Amino acid sequence: MSQNDNLDLKPVPGERLKKFLRRSDVLQSTLFGLIITGVFIILGGKYYPEWMPAAMSTDMKAIVKLMTVFTWISAPVCGVVLGIALYSFLNRHKGDTPPPDGPATRTNGPVVLLWSVVTSALALVAVLYGLTEQNSTSLASARNAEDAMVVNVIGSQWAWSFDYPEYGISSHELMLPIDRPVSFKVVSVDVNHSFWPVQLGVKVDANKLAETLADTTPTKLGEFDVKCAELCGLYHAYMETTGEVMTEEDFNSWVSTQDGDRNTK
Amino acid sequence: MTTLDSQVGSRAIPNPKNSLITKLNAGTGLIVGILFAIGTYKGLSNTLDTSVYHLHNQVLLATMFMWSIGFLVGIGAFIGPVRWLVGKDLTAEEQLYMAGDGQGISRYFKYCTDHKVVGIQYLWGVITLLAVGGSMAMMIRTDLFNSGGHFVTAPIYNSLVGLHGITMIIALIIVATGPFGNYIMPIMIGAADMAFPRLNALSWWVLATAIPVLCSAWFLGGIPTGWTAYAPLSVQAGPGMNAFLATIIIFAVSTAVAGMNITATVITMRAKGMSWNRVPIFVIGATVSVALAIPAFPTFMVAMIQTAMDRSFMTGFFDANVGGTGWLYAHLFWIMGHPEVYVILVPGVAIIMEIVPVFVRKPLFSYTAAVVGFAGIAGLSVLVWAHHMYMSGWMPMLNGPFMVTTEMISVPTGLIFLVILGTLWNGKPWLKVPMLGAYAFLWNMLIGGITGLYLSDVPADQYLHGSMYVTAHFHYTLMGAALTGAVAGLVYWYPKMTGHMLNERASYVSFWLIQIGFQILYLGMFIAGSEGQPRRVADYASEFINSNRISTVGAYTVGIGFIILLWAVVHSWRHGKIAPMNPWGAKTLEWTVPYPVPLTNFDTPPVVTSDPYGYGRSAK
Amino acid sequence: MAKSNMTAGKRAASAILATALSISVVVGVGVTLNKFSADPNGKLFATKEADTINVDGKEYPKASLTMGVYADTEQAHADGFTGMKNDWVQYGPSNHLVLPANTYITMTIHGYDGGEELNNPFFGKVMGTVSGTVNIDGVEYDSLPYNKIQHTWTLHGIPQSTQDPLFVSVPLLRVEEDDEIGWVPTEDPITNFKGHTITFSFLTKGAGEYVWNCEFPCGDDTYAKFGAAMSGYGYMSGKVTVTA
Numbered sequence A: 001m002s003q004n005d006n007l008d009l010k011p012v013p014g015e016r017l018k019k020f021l022r023r024s025d026v027l028q029s030t031l032f033g034l035i036i037t038g039v040f041i042i043l044g045g046k047y048y049p050e051w052m053p054a055a056m057s058t059d060m061k062a063i064v065k066l067m068t069v070f071t072w073i074s075a076p077v078c079g080v081v082l083g084i085a086l087y088s089f090l091n092r093h094k095g096d097t098p099p100p101d102g103p104a105t106r107t108n109g110p111v112v113l114l115w116s117v118v119t120s121a122l123a124l125v126a127v128l129y130g131l132t133e134q135n136s137t138s139l140a141s142a143r144n145a146e147d148a149m150v151v152n153v154i155g156s157q158w159a160w161s162f163d164y165p166e167y168g169i170s171s172h173e174l175m176l177p178i179d180r181p182v183s184f185k186v187v188s189v190d191v192n193h194s195f196w197p198v199q200l201g202v203k204v205d206a207n208k209l210a211e212t213l214a215d216t217t218p219t220k221l222g223e224f225d226v227k228c229a230e231l232c233g234l235y236h237a238y239m240e241t242t243g244e245v246m247t248e249e250d251f252n253s254w255v256s257t258q259d260g261d262r263n264t265k
Numbered sequence B: 001m002t003t004l005d006s007q008v009g010s011r012a013i014p015n016p017k018n019s020l021i022t023k024l025n026a027g028t029g030l031i032v033g034i035l036f037a038i039g040t041y042k043g044l045s046n047t048l049d050t051s052v053y054h055l056h057n058q059v060l061l062a063t064m065f066m067w068s069i070g071f072l073v074g075i076g077a078f079i080g081p082v083r084w085l086v087g088k089d090l091t092a093e094e095q096l097y098m099a100g101d102g103q104g105i106s107r108y109f110k111y112c113t114d115h116k117v118v119g120i121q122y123l124w125g126v127i128t129l130l131a132v133g134g135s136m137a138m139m140i141r142t143d144l145f146n147s148g149g150h151f152v153t154a155p156i157y158n159s160l161v162g163l164h165g166i167t168m169i170i171a172l173i174i175v176a177t178g179p180f181g182n183y184i185m186p187i188m189i190g191a192a193d194m195a196f197p198r199l200n201a202l203s204w205w206v207l208a209t210a211i212p213v214l215c216s217a218w219f220l221g222g223i224p225t226g227w228t229a230y231a232p233l234s235v236q237a238g239p240g241m242n243a244f245l246a247t248i249i250i251f252a253v254s255t256a257v258a259g260m261n262i263t264a265t266v267i268t269m270r271a272k273g274m275s276w277n278r279v280p281i282f283v284i285g286a287t288v289s290v291a292l293a294i295p296a297f298p299t300f301m302v303a304m305i306q307t308a309m310d311r312s313f314m315t316g317f318f319d320a321n322v323g324g325t326g327w328l329y330a331h332l333f334w335i336m337g338h339p340e341v342y343v344i345l346v347p348g349v350a351i352i353m354e355i356v357p358v359f360v361r362k363p364l365f366s367y368t369a370a371v372v373g374f375a376g377i378a379g380l381s382v383l384v385w386a387h388h389m390y391m392s393g394w395m396p397m398l399n400g401p402f403m404v405t406t407e408m409i410s411v412p413t414g415l416i417f418l419v420i421l422g423t424l425w426n427g428k429p430w431l432k433v434p435m436l437g438a439y440a441f442l443w444n445m446l447i448g449g450i451t452g453l454y455l456s457d458v459p460a461d462q463y464l465h466g467s468m469y470v471t472a473h474f475h476y477t478l479m480g481a482a483l484t485g486a487v488a489g490l491v492y493w494y495p496k497m498t499g500h501m502l503n504e505r506a507s508y509v510s511f512w513l514i515q516i517g518f519q520i521l522y523l524g525m526f527i528a529g530s531e532g533q534p535r536r537v538a539d540y541a542s543e544f545i546n547s548n549r550i551s552t553v554g555a556y557t558v559g560i561g562f563i564i565l566l567w568a569v570v571h572s573w574r575h576g577k578i579a580p581m582n583p584w585g586a587k588t589l590e591w592t593v594p595y596p597v598p599l600t601n602f603d604t605p606p607v608v609t610s611d612p613y614g615y616g617r618s619a620k
Numbered sequence C: 001m002a003k004s005n006m007t008a009g010k011r012a013a014s015a016i017l018a019t020a021l022s023i024s025v026v027v028g029v030g031v032t033l034n035k036f037s038a039d040p041n042g043k044l045f046a047t048k049e050a051d052t053i054n055v056d057g058k059e060y061p062k063a064s065l066t067m068g069v070y071a072d073t074e075q076a077h078a079d080g081f082t083g084m085k086n087d088w089v090q091y092g093p094s095n096h097l098v099l100p101a102n103t104y105i106t107m108t109i110h111g112y113d114g115g116e117e118l119n120n121p122f123f124g125k126v127m128g129t130v131s132g133t134v135n136i137d138g139v140e141y142d143s144l145p146y147n148k149i150q151h152t153w154t155l156h157g158i159p160q161s162t163q164d165p166l167f168v169s170v171p172l173l174r175v176e177e178d179d180e181i182g183w184v185p186t187e188d189p190i191t192n193f194k195g196h197t198i199t200f201s202f203l204t205k206g207a208g209e210y211v212w213n214c215e216f217p218c219g220d221d222t223y224a225k226f227g228a229a230m231s232g233y234g235y236m237s238g239k240v241t242v243t244a
């Protein structure tokens, strides 16, 4: 590979770059990298939304989008790393004796600098995107705090129960009216649990004697699952129940069928 | 090449006949340990009513600690200090005897101070732990093959999850710094032994006493908590939990001792001329790892002691009813837990960095970037712990700052990729099994890193936290990256540690089985997590069955791959091809000594004039 | 030093043998654990009855089941319930119930225990029974005060598309020394009280696997009283198999 040695001859900078870009290993690595980037972009856009359950709330919509966008951000990183690695893997030395020595490149200042700047920039993009997203959800919850329906979520070893203080009822299923903000106040009566209405994209731990908060706005009619996402002992796996996002009328008629007995201490 | 026999023949075998140390070994340790344990249990249960929950815990904990102390007494761990205290320090002959010189295979069962013996002891300790933990993983995956049908009951499943977790975490913490940090590293830096040979023996044997304690959890009803042992669930748990607590406390003592020893050795015992910029990168990685463990593990130990006190003395550190809080536990745990990930990862990375230059015959690309990368990771890793607590409700306001510190880690991690890729660039790699490990490492670390990016993001974590996605992610980093690095290291250094080459075909087959099975296993788990399956569940809705079956198939493939590797390690130990002194043509010092490595490693102390990466056609 | 003197054939044989051996060790451990997972007291089958019952315009076959919840007490022994492992409180005679699908199940539970307070008062409510009530010694209740309960029998499962949801939760009235209902204990209140007879009915749907557990904290001495018997499989928890 005599062209490698040309690097040391310090030709005109533009010439050097041109020559570098015409090298077959550079071309091949770049090609691999582009293909891999493309594959990751397609996979990220296609599979996460396919795997993840259909969004039933504002939060879940944002999360699915975020997973996709993060895959797109990281696709070029995969392209660079795997492109170079794949080329090198295919360009192997055959035989049972060690290969001849390669060029004695100890380091390359500009490359290290460029690499650090690019990774920092990517990290910054990810941070900013995440912070913005987080900020918009917390702004939304502040906006909705006024007219939100409060549901007290109680985790006990191995079942959930839901109190609706506004209506004086309680239920083992989580029924919610569509398009009305809901604010969950979550506690545990024993060990730690984690309240996870999956399709609503909400999660917060249930702690003893310390209320935690979460909120969202259901946007799609249908049933959803409520799970426990924190190992809580014997029947943790069975600490699950269902919920449903209903129309306003359906919700009201459900409320009227519940007895008014909340069984509080 | 010198053989063991000719080595010994040239020197008188030390035999201090009347000394107590010649009569003690693991057998006497076992006897004294069991006597201590039985005595403690009998004595205490006479005075304390073991039908009372917290008194029972007191008795069990005391029994476990006394077993450990008894074993150490029985194997002679305290002879040195006691003799020194009474003013009759060990004679030179006795010290030489303790180094195990010329004692053949029996020295592996003694309180032996030779770092090479300790390295082999650690290697087999790690193999044992990996085998036990791996078998439990197979049980877990067998149970999850079906939804609704149960291979084991929920409490047994929960115990499998927790004990698999802690067994593997312990195994991975010592997988590189134990065998290679003890056997290879002192030779790599041109030292005759570790800085504190007796502490070295102590670190191994303390750890060894923790293994039976951990296993006893099964006979005490298992643990329901997972390896994170969150309080107050751990306070509520049955007697098996005591075994978990005692194991961690004993293990923390071992890592503290080992960490001090390795750090002191690297700082003070480097060969003449080995300035800091000439230290092999594995040594840097191992030192960063153990140095990071020194501040990290005490918080774990404190958390365990507090849990033990809540359980045994009803102190209520983590009981909200009396003013405690579970969040305190979570903090203590993760202040250890996150650095611990890098305690595991960094030596694995460093092994790969050690291997790549040898097999592409190029200098390590930007040694400085590698060191800065390690330092950056280690430094940042103590500032990110609360990313495990985004959804705990502890302080949502701080999620933003912790997200920033966490995502900053991708910058030093990027440097690590750069170093490996830069070394590959323009080279023609020699694809022996250790080098294959480097490629697997790159892929696995990349997937682990990127999925870590989703998890570090607060809104995404709101969905992914506590799901199978997390399990898949950290297996990519711990198993896919760190363990792959350690296995590559095993294949690489096996010739120096055993005198034989590791069976090439078997290690090749096992490599591909493990890596391909691994991708299948965790692809299934990523899908299950994205679909919304919580982690650590003994049962799941039938909606998740396909992704779980994919995982189980992958897991069995990985299992078979590891069994083949185990066969190769055992078989080649005696029957492998005789290894030349430097089979890979590497330039680090360990390849300049013969096998068996002489007691003091080097006949004449080596003098170092450059770093060990002087490969290359045209030095400028 | 010994040269490798093994032939390739021998080496392959040893590799295969070692692999087989390792796999059989793992399988052996698995089978042992699996054995430990067998139901400690076998399965308890509901007794099918000849007649049917009409609920909301639909005919259902009937089946019934009798259980007891007891500590290791003399009265429980006299009524045919014997302890399983130790003196922890437990449901018996078995914790794995087998029920026919689409059937009107009448369950009778003899409760011999005292009680304190529920952790979650919600489980004082009667839920999922046909009448919305539970019959305790002849009196119908739709809920019990959170501090008058000895145990609960709470049936639930993982929501999934392949089986129907089933949720039943019934509180069991605790036994007291000055019990109005008339089970005045003689002499020793712990060993000799008669206990309450608690009856309720619910409808099973399609076949499926469910679990049940007690929501009353009876793991004395432990955190939230949910350790010990509450967290040990086969005492205050179990399985329900609904067979087609």
Ligand SMILES: [Cu+2]
Pocket: A155, A157, A158, A192, A193, A194, A228, A229, A230, A231, A232, A236, A239
């Ligand atoms: Cu839970």
Ligand SMILES: [Cu+2]
Pocket: B337, B338, B341, B384, B385, B387, B388
């Ligand atoms: Cu972390």
Ligand SMILES: [Cu+2]
Pocket: C150, C151, C152, C214, C215, C216, C217, C218, C236
């Ligand atoms: Cu109970």
